[in-house]
Amino acid sequence: MGFFSFLLKPEPKAEIPPLLVDMHSHFLPAIDDGAENIHETLKLLKSFEDRGYKKIITTPHIIQDLYENTPDTIFPVLEKVRAALIESGSSLQIEAAAEYFLDDRFIEMLDADQQFLTLKDNLILVETGFLNEPAYLRDVLFKLRLKGYKPVLAHPERYVYLQTKKEKLEELFYSGVLLQINTMSLGGYYGPPALKLAEWMIENEFVHFLGSDCHRTRHLEPLEKAYKSKAYHKLRELPLLNDSLLD
Numbered sequence: 001m002g003f004f005s006f007l008l009k010p011e012p013k014a015e016i017p018p019l020l021v022d023m024h025s026h027f028l029p030a031i032d033d034g035a036e037n038i039h040e041t042l043k044l045l046k047s048f049e050d051r052g053y054k055k056i057i058t059t060p061h062i063i064q065d066l067y068e069n070t071p072d073t074i075f076p077v078l079e080k081v082r083a084a085l086i087e088s089g090s091s092l093q094i095e096a097a098a099e100y101f102l103d104d105r106f107i108e109m110l111d112a113d114q115q116f117l118t119l120k121d122n123l124i125l126v127e128t129g130f131l132n133e134p135a136y137l138r139d140v141l142f143k144l145r146l147k148g149y150k151p152v153l154a155h156p157e158r159y160v161y162l163q164t165k166k167e168k169l170e171e172l173f174y175s176g177v178l179l180q181i182n183t184m185s186l187g188g189y190y191g192p193p194a195l196k197l198a199e200w201m202i203e204n205e206f207v208h209f210l211g212s213d214c215h216r217t218r219h220l221e222p223l224e225k226a227y228k229s230k231a232y233h234k235l236r237e238l239p240l241l242n243d244s245l246l247d
């Protein structure tokens with residue numbers, strides 16, 4: 001190495017600015033399989049604030065016979081969390097919506113024209129079972145759009161029925177369904193097939209949102225790992241819609 005060897009040194013990698021809004025998590029204590037109590041909630045929120053997030057839209061599960069949450073179970077808990085956050089000196093903003101499992105109860109609610117909790121305006125976060133595509137998936141998504149909602153499909157990269165049939169994902173994308181990747185997928189937390197599909201989605205720009213889907217403090221480490229991944233860096237070159245939810 002001679003005098004000019006310093007010229008060969010790579011530029012230090014520019015730090016990626018943090019996302020300001022996380023729109024998928026389970027931070028309300030003891031109402032689903034997320035945070036167990038307010039202490040865990042505060043720990044999780046502190047960690048997100050330290051990462052640069054300004055706003056959390058947390059999304060408790062609504063699943064028939066399992067987590068039958070309603071505005072009445074969600075909003076009083078949200079208020080308690082807000083009070084505790086303020087008391088802790090935090091200036092993080094927190095809102096609540098929901099993650100709707102597309103089951104019979106959901107279809108009933110949809111047919112009865114019930115109001116759904118949304119991330120913002122008409123954006124509704126939905127999920128399905130991991131293994132098989134529900135027979136009515138396209139119908140429900142279509143009906144939702146007819147009623148003026150814009151469905152956001154949570155973690156498509158984790159569904160086996162999409163991992164084995166990417167054309168289905170393409171179809172969903174072109175039919176106007178918005179797609180949300182889980183941050184932890186990018187660090188390999190859910191296994192190679194989920195990472196592979198996430199990478200394919202990034203390559204083809206089939207991504208609208210990035211969500212932590214963080215449930216418990218045990219997810220903080222895999223999240224940190226994901227932030228350092230190649231896939232995360234690539235994804236952040238795409239125009240995500242997260243920060244359009246800021247206010």
Ligand SMILES: [Fe+2]
Pocket residue numbers: 024025026099154213
């Ligand atoms: Fe979730």
